[in-house]
Amino acid sequence: MKSITTIIGLLFLFSGITRAEWLNFRGPSGSGISTESAALGGNFSKETIEWKIDLPGRGLGSPLIIGDKVFVTAATGPDQNQLHVICYSASDGAQIWERKFWTTGRTMCHKKTCVAAPTPASDGETIFALFSSNDLIALDLDGNIRWMRGLTLDYPNASNSLGLSSSPIVSGDTLILQIENDSESFAAGVDVKTGLNRWKIDRPKAANWTSPILLSIDSTEIAALQSSKGVIGVHPATGSKIFDYNFGSSTIPSSVAGGDILYIPSNGLTAVKATSDGAEPKKIWNEGAQRPATASPILVGQKIYTINGAGVLTCANASSGERLWRARLKGPFSSSPVAAGNFLYIFNEEGIAQCVDLSGEEGKIVSELELGETILATPSLAKDALYIRSDNGLWKLKP
Amino acid sequence: MLAASSASANSLDESIASIQKVGPEGEGSVAASTAWKQLCDMDASAIVPLLTSMDQSGPLAKNWIRSALEVIFQRTAANTPENLPLESLENFLSDTGQSARARKLAFDLIQSVDEDKAAQLQPGFLNDPSPELRLGAVELLITEGKTLLAKGKTEEAGTTLKSALDSARDINQIKQISKLLRDKVGMELDLPGHFGFLMHWHVAGPFDNTKRSGFAAVFEPEKGPVDLSATYHGKSREVAWKPYSTTDEYGMVDFNQPYDPLKEVTAYAYTEFESDKEQQVELRLGCKNAWKIWLNGEFIFGRDEYHRGMRIDQYQLPVTLQKGTNTILVKACQDEQTQTWTKEWQFQIRVCDSTGTAVLSTNRKPTPTTDTDRRTSAQ
Numbered sequence: 001m002k003s004i005t006t007i008i009g010l011l012f013l014f015s016g017i018t019r020a021e022w023l024n025f026r027g028p029s030g031s032g033i034s035t036e037s038a039a040l041g042g043n044f045s046k047e048t049i050e051w052k053i054d055l056p057g058r059g060l061g062s063p064l065i066i067g068d069k070v071f072v073t074a075a076t077g078p079d080q081n082q083l084h085v086i087c088y089s090a091s092d093g094a095q096i097w098e099r100k101f102w103t104t105g106r107t108m109c110h111k112k113t114c115v116a117a118p119t120p121a122s123d124g125e126t127i128f129a130l131f132s133s134n135d136l137i138a139l140d141l142d143g144n145i146r147w148m149r150g151l152t153l154d155y156p157n158a159s160n161s162l163g164l165s166s167s168p169i170v171s172g173d174t175l176i177l178q179i180e181n182d183s184e185s186f187a188a189g190v191d192v193k194t195g196l197n198r199w200k201i202d203r204p205k206a207a208n209w210t211s212p213i214l215l216s217i218d219s220t221e222i223a224a225l226q227s228s229k230g231v232i233g234v235h236p237a238t239g240s241k242i243f244d245y246n247f248g249s250s251t252i253p254s255s256v257a258g259g260d261i262l263y264i265p266s267n268g269l270t271a272v273k274a275t276s277d278g279a280e281p282k283k284i285w286n287e288g289a290q291r292p293a294t295a296s297p298i299l300v301g302q303k304i305y306t307i308n309g310a311g312v313l314t315c316a317n318a319s320s321g322e323r324l325w326r327a328r329l330k331g332p333f334s335s336s337p338v339a340a341g342n343f344l345y346i347f348n349e350e351g352i353a354q355c356v357d358l359s360g361e362e363g364k365i366v367s368e369l370e371l372g373e374t375i376l377a378t379p380s381l382a383k384d385a386l387y388i389r390s391d392n393g394l395w396k397l398k399p
Numbered sequence: 400m401l402a403a404s405s406a407s408a409n410s411l412d413e414s415i416a417s418i419q420k421v422g423p424e425g426e427g428s429v430a431a432s433t434a435w436k437q438l439c440d441m442d443a444s445a446i447v448p449l450l451t452s453m454d455q456s457g458p459l460a461k462n463w464i465r466s467a468l469e470v471i472f473q474r475t476a477a478n479t480p481e482n483l484p485l486e487s488l489e490n491f492l493s494d495t496g497q498s499a500r501a502r503k504l505a506f507d508l509i510q511s512v513d514e515d516k517a518a519q520l521q522p523g524f525l526n527d528p529s530p531e532l533r534l535g536a537v538e539l540l541i542t543e544g545k546t547l548l549a550k551g552k553t554e555e556a557g558t559t560l561k562s563a564l565d566s567a568r569d570i571n572q573i574k575q576i577s578k579l580l581r582d583k584v585g586m587e588l589d590l591p592g593h594f595g596f597l598m599h600w601h602v603a604g605p606f607d608n609t610k611r612s613g614f615a616a617v618f619e620p621e622k623g624p625v626d627l628s629a630t631y632h633g634k635s636r637e638v639a640w641k642p643y644s645t646t647d648e649y650g651m652v653d654f655n656q657p658y659d660p661l662k663e664v665t666a667y668a669y670t671e672f673e674s675d676k677e678q679q680v681e682l683r684l685g686c687k688n689a690w691k692i693w694l695n696g697e698f699i700f701g702r703d704e705y706h707r708g709m710r711i712d713q714y715q716l717p718v719t720l721q722k723g724t725n726t727i728l729v730k731a732c733q734d735e736q737t738q739t740w741t742k743e744w745q746f747q748i749r750v751c752d753s754t755g756t757a758v759l760s761t762n763r764k765p766t767p768t769t770d771t772d773r774r775t776s777a778q
Binding site: 101106137154 | 428431435569687709713
């Protein structure tokens with residue numbers, strides 16, 4: 001077990017995790033971890049609100065942070081048929097530019113979610129904004145359009161009448177998408193420069209709201225695609241299958257990786273070691289009681305954290321799955337937690353920010369802040385601040 | 400000067416043409432991006448030509464053009480607002496032959512710099528071809544109707560709200576107005592006729608859908624022209640067509656009524672629609688079961704999704720009606736799920752134009768209003 005934890009610790013620094021930017025859902029590699037936010041503390045209070053601005057419409061996607069810019073998406077209009085990609089100044093929240101588009105695909109979705117549900121992704125130079133309408137728009141950091149796709153125009157049955165929410169991620173020159181649903185279900189790798197498909201593979205015909213993440217096997221970046229069937233690992237540039245864990249997994253919370261160890265919301269929570277030789281991932285442990293609800297699990301150092309449907313945060317040993325402590329948070333949660341240093345940050349649906357100090361033997365909720373608006377999105381971390389969006393607004397906080 | 404202007408026009412046309420070439424699966428995006436930047440650098444004289452070009456542009460190209468146009472407009476509004484072509488925009492807006500989306504965009508641009516002008520224009524859109532432009536005009540009438548009701552002027556309110564209903568194309572507005580007219584004014588309404596829902600059908604089933612196999616299976620009704628006197632081998636017995644009319648206000652054809660709640664089954668519904676001319680229409684369907692649809696024997700679309708929700712106008716299918724009799728065949732499959740929210744086995748469909756205005760069969764039967772009507776029709 002010691003070797004596993006050592007690997008986790010070492011590889012945690014791999015695959016772009018040292019990048020300062022927050023470029024996709026749950027940040028570097030989909031980990032939810034910032035190693036660059038050392039300035040953040042555990043104090044959520046009104047004094048820690050740097051600024052708050054109103055947004056033009058709903059959205060569930062996290063903000064992206066690149067340098068001094070914050071990027072947000074939204075949907076407005078009758079049937080949410082108008083899409084927005086907006087760039088704000090991180091310094092003061094002033095709008096720098098906004099681009100609007102009409103939807104080209106279906107906009108129907110459950111009333112809790114919305115068309116701007118996926119978090120955009122970026123390679124640091126281009127923003128890739130994906131919407132539940134299957135509109136995929138690439139813009140540079142100044143708002144110049146690089147390319148545009150209408151995936152429903154290309155694949156007419158690729159939609160979910162409850163709404164799609166999987167967030168894309170970039171690996172190298174490839175944008176990885178999961179457009180998974182009951183009908184025309186697929187995953188694709190899209191060339192970040194041209195918008196053309198590099199690869200497209202059929203996926204299980206079942207609704208799926210999870211997002212791809214990246215993990216590292218033998219210093220090679222692998223994309224993990226989760227579905228009700230399990231998790232497959234694919235080569236980001238080609239889509240070729242590298243491994244297949246086919247014991248089923250959740251279709252709402254996404255997995256998290258530490259190096260080549262994958263923590264999958266599967267039969268509770270299952271840790272597997274992935275390999276690049278085509279072998280089935282080797283199960284390390286399974287804990288049926290650690291069952292993440294909507295919030296995805298997060299790995300902080302050598303501990304794995306899950307939040308169940310009752311709002312209970314469970315901390316477990318990442319090497320063994322052994323439960324270390326539990327703490328009851330104020331739920332319910334649609335948002336996933338993020339972490340920096342010794343602090344875990346989580347926002348409930350009622351807009352209450354909660355900070356948990358992870359440094360002691362047991363977690364301690366050290367501060368709360370009521371923002372007073374519905375929050376379903378996951379926060380994003382920059383060097384010196386945390387950004388969170390509600391249905392109507394965007395905050396910059398310095399806890 | 401003339402040469403420069405001509406060169407600029409050529410550049411504009413070439414850039415628009417480049418954008419209009421964007422194709423499926425990302426084709427042409429790189430060239431379009433270059434053209435987009437050229438468009439963004441143009442002055443305000445490009446705004447109306449760009450709007451005009453939308454009528455000949457596909458959905459993706461429209462978005463490229465829209466975005467460039469907004470960049471030009473915002474820059475001009477910020478730096479040289481006196482150069483904004485507001486009069487030309489208003490003229491464009493008044494041309495109902497232009498793209499509906501482009502006209503709504505023209506209105507939004509005017510509104511962004513001159514709210515008084517927009518407010519002045521808004522009531523004129525009550526019967527506009529653009530459903531989105533109608534929204535604001537209808538909303539004004541709804542507000543007026545409510546004010547009249549509050550003052551006890553029921554008759555005048557009824558006239559105002561009926562006018563709003565006649566113009567409304569938005570589902571939520573229609574529901575709101577019809578509730579006011581019925582509850583507060585006491586007016587009888589034919590909403591299925593207003594929407595153009597198809598109410599009278601023949602149904603045949605149940606056929607098999609074990610393990611969801613029925614969606615792909617080709618059962619007898621879809622093999623050729625429907626013969627309403629035919630009998631077929633169903634899932635467990637011989638089945639025949641029988642008349643079915645819905646009394647549902649939103650045209651719901653509920654297979655659980657003629658067949659009782661069943662699982663892992665497939666059924667068909669058939670109707671005919673008389674058109675006095677060849678015309679472009681939309682078949683707008685809502686369904687939470689797997690479904691397929693044929694018009695005049697030609698497969699139009701299908702979707703194998705179960706119980707993820709349904710709504711009016713969920714799927715909008717552009718088709719061409721032929722002059723005379725048109726046949727419409729719908730297949731709906733019920734799956735194996737047992738949860739209470741998976742009992743529905745139903746669909747609704749209406750015929751309308753691209754703005755959502757009902758297109759009615761020339762021999763449309765009266766709307767059934769009671770269960771007795773349904774039973775009588777089904778006998």
